[in-house]
Amino acid sequence: MRPDRLTVLEHLGLTFDVTDAGPVDGPPAVLLHGFPEDRSSWDAVSSCLHAAGLRTLAPDQRGYSPGARPAGTAAYRLEHLVGDVLALIDAAGVEQVHLVGHDWGGAVAWLTAAHHPDRVASLTVLSTPHPAALSRSMRHVDQLGRSWYIAAFQVPFLPERVFAAGFRSLLVGSGLPLEVAERHATRLARPEALRGPINWYRAMRSSDLPARRVTVPATYVWGSRDVALGRRAAELTREHVTGPYEFVELDASHWLPETEPDACAAAIVRRVSSV
Incomplete structure (x- = not known):
């Protein structure tokens, strides 16, 4: 067993901070965090995965790593985010x-698996429905209201200025400890620290990566x-997966890695063991 250690990924002139931990010869699992988290959101889940024999690689993604905060919205298009995972x-x-992802990391995980199935042995996504299922659900008032932000x-x-000032209360109100x-x-x-993470949302419309099955x-x-x-989006997701599929519903909030680490780890291990 290796201790947690910080390593770096150099990619396209950007430097990503990555925690690489667990058995060096264990099956590798890449863990992609969501907004507004960082790689530490996986700490409790990772401990369970290491006990099950998995090696984990958890990066601070584009816009979150201090050395990987490119200027401009176009740098955060989905194709670039998927490219970071492949790198x-x-x-x-x-x-x-x-491949494992939560929130925005889940969206990137769905797209990586859809477009590069040769690089993904299995996929586990927490909270985030398949992007096409989410798009379909936007035709209904319920999801539109949830997606106001x-x-x-x-x-x-x-938004950087407004949310930087009131972030804590918004996060707690959504169920984050x-x-x-x-x-x-x-x-x-600081607004400049929020700009990269918020640019993920701004780049959605200009991204050139279709949501395949x-x-x-x-x-x-x-x-x-x-x-x-x-x-609705959760239930529609099944229609966009043609391989073996499991849907796990928990009595929990959005922040599954932090609030339900044991259940999340169990689902990941079960999926990994199935292939």
Whole structure:
């Protein structure tokens, strides 16, 4: 067993911070965090995965790593985010990984598995429905109401200032534990620190990566008390997966890695063991 250690990924002139931990010869799992988190959101889940024999690689993604905050919205298009994942897989020296994602990391995981199934042995996504299922659910008032912040983030410059000031209370109100919310709010307290993460939302419309069906074995874990992502998108996700599929519903909020680490780890291990 190797201790947690910080390593870096150099990709396209950007430097990504990555925690590489667990058995050096264990099946590799790449863990992609969401907004507004960082790689520390996986700490409790990772401990369980290491006990099950998995090696984990958890990066601070584009816009979150201090050395990987390119200027301009175009740098955060989905194709670039997927490219970062492929670069990490290459840097790990493996052909395939078990890919895991939460929130925005889940969206990137769905797209990586759909477009590059040869690099993904299995997929486990927490909270985030398949992108096509989410798009379909936007035709209904419930999901539109839940997604109000996406439209708010399209405004230039102002959201960084407004959200930096009131981030902690918003996160706690959505179900994130207070101590975790305070950590993220402190890290993103300056507008310039929030610009990269918010640019993920701004780049959505200009991205050139269609939401294809997923053929690799996949598990989707959803919390029934998720304030951002409703039931309709969760249930529609099955129609966009053609490979072996498991849907796990938890009585939980959006923040599954932090609040339900044992259940999340169990779902990941079950999926990994199935292939």
